[in-house]
Amino acid sequence: MKNMEFTDDHSGSRETREIPGAPRELPFRVPRHYFDDFPARMQAALERETAPEPAKKLRLADYPKPIIGLAAAFAAVFLIVYWPTRLITKDQPLATHNTHTDEEKIINLVEHVDDHTFLNLLEGNAKNESPDDELLETYLAANYSDLEIFMEINEKQQKQPK
Amino acid sequence: MQNSDQELTVRLRSEKERHAAFQELVTRYQERLYWHIRKIVLHHDDADDVLQNTFLKVWKNLGQFREESSLFTWLYRIATNESITFINARKRHTLVSMDDMSDTLKNRLEADDYYEGTAIQKKLQQAILTLPEKQRLVFNMRYFDEVPYQQMSEILDTSVGALKASYHHAARKVEDFLTGTD
Numbered sequence: 001m002k003n004m005e006f007t008d009d010h011s012g013s014r015e016t017r018e019i020p021g022a023p024r025e026l027p028f029r030v031p032r033h034y035f036d037d038f039p040a041r042m043q044a045a046l047e048r049e050t051a052p053e054p055a056k057k058l059r060l061a062d063y064p065k066p067i068i069g070l071a072a073a074f075a076a077v078f079l080i081v082y083w084p085t086r087l088i089t090k091d092q093p094l095a096t097h098n099t100h101t102d103e104e105k106i107i108n109l110v111e112h113v114d115d116h117t118f119l120n121l122l123e124g125n126a127k128n129e130s131p132d133d134e135l136l137e138t139y140l141a142a143n144y145s146d147l148e149i150f151m152e153i154n155e156k157q158q159k160q161p162k
Numbered sequence: 163m164q165n166s167d168q169e170l171t172v173r174l175r176s177e178k179e180r181h182a183a184f185q186e187l188v189t190r191y192q193e194r195l196y197w198h199i200r201k202i203v204l205h206h207d208d209a210d211d212v213l214q215n216t217f218l219k220v221w222k223n224l225g226q227f228r229e230e231s232s233l234f235t236w237l238y239r240i241a242t243n244e245s246i247t248f249i250n251a252r253k254r255h256t257l258v259s260m261d262d263m264s265d266t267l268k269n270r271l272e273a274d275d276y277y278e279g280t281a282i283q284k285k286l287q288q289a290i291l292t293l294p295e296k297q298r299l300v301f302n303m304r305y306f307d308e309v310p311y312q313q314m315s316e317i318l319d320t321s322v323g324a325l326k327a328s329y330h331h332a333a334r335k336v337e338d339f340l341t342g343t344d
Contacts, residue, residue, distance in 0.1 A: 019337045022286045024306055027279020028200055035196070038213070039188045043215050046184075046221060 115143070167233040174224050183226075188217055191234065195241045201302040202245040204287075206276040212248050216241045231316050239317045242299065249295070282340075289339035293332050300325055301332035 088093055144152075170190075173183035195216060200209040219240050227236055248263075279287075290298055299318065303309040311322045317328070 004314070019305075019333060020303075021282060021340055022281070022289075023283055025286060026201065026280075026306060027203075027277060027283035028197075028206070028274075029276050029278060030196070030206060031276065034210075035193055038192050038196075039185060042192075042214060042217055043185065045218065049218055049221075104325065147249070157219050158314065 116140075171227065171233055174227075180206050180224070184221060187220070187233075191237055192217075194234075195237060196305075198238060198307070199241050200308060202299065203248055204277075205270045205274045207274075208248065208270075212241070212244050215248075216244045219244060227264050235313060242317060246295070246299075263304045280336070285337070285340060289336040293335060293341060297328050297335075298319075299330040301336065304329045305333070328341065 120136075170183055170187060172178040178184075191221075192213065196209060196213050199212045199216070200206065203209050203212055216237070220237060223240075227233070231239075281323065290301060293301060296318075301313065303312075303314055303317075309317075311325050314320075314325050315322050
């Protein structure tokens with residue numbers, strides 16, 4: 001019954017302190033043919049353990065389960081987060097839906113202003129004063145080609161009664 | 163045996179031969195592991211369960227065996243851990259302290275159909291049951307199996323010095339119990 005497979009003891013001794021009157025034989029026994037049968041039982045246990053689990057058949061009732069679960073999750077989030085938040089902020093006025101930003105306001109304003117007025121605004125001359133010739137020339141040079149200016153002047157001259 | 167253990171280890175690593183090699187491993191080591199487990203859990207049915215669990219664990223962890231220790235030392239360590247896990251699970255299940263656990267084990271031992279022995283053998287088992295868990299383990303391994311301290315150290319992950327001290331204390335307690343001075 002002893003385990004005889006151990007190697008030499010590196011601690012120098014295999015001696016074991018004797019206890020007077022204490023037998024080294026164990027008072028245990030095993031069922032008949034236990035060790036003959038064990039490998040086969042072990043093999044069966046191993047097969048059970050390693051056998052792939054059969055795929056679970058889905059019933060009709062199983063299909064709506066994920067949807068119900070998702071709906072329940074949304075309901076839970078609503079109850080836990082949205083509803084108490086609404087209760088707390090009930091008395092506070094809702095933020096107005098003012099979608100116009102400052103930038104948009106400026107754009108809207110500028111759209112209705114002609115180039116002449118806009119130039120005056122930039123220069124700080126908010127009144128309807130006519131720009132001096134030099135300024136006008138600069139402005140036209142920056143925004144119109146020579147051809148466009150020539151065509152415009154030509155057109156005006158043709159319209160004027162002779 | 164060591165050479166054939168190395169050969170067995172190689173075969174256990176081969177996908178083709180793994181099943182056959184494992185069967186050989188079971189046949190080769192079942193008896194030694196069984197007696198080691200039986201000394202810890204005492205009852206035959208429990209030892210049978212733990213032995214099966216041990217081999218299942220060996221099968222699952224074959225890839226983790228790094229040959230830093232001998233195959234048998236590795237098996238012995240798994241068997242020891244499984245036995246201790248079993249005892250602890252029973253303790254939790256029955257919610258008893260270690261002292262009461264000794265009584266539980268004693269009662270289970272006496273109810274075991276596969277327990278028989280002389281009066282002195284029974285008394286020795288009772289004496290062993292009075293020992294703390296670790297001392298009981300060390301005493302069983304040393305007294306009945308004469309496991310070298312170095313190997314015991316690898317199995318139990320405890321220093322040789324601590325094991326020697328543990329065995330010395332255990333042997334003295336058992337002797338005192340048997341001579342009726344405890």
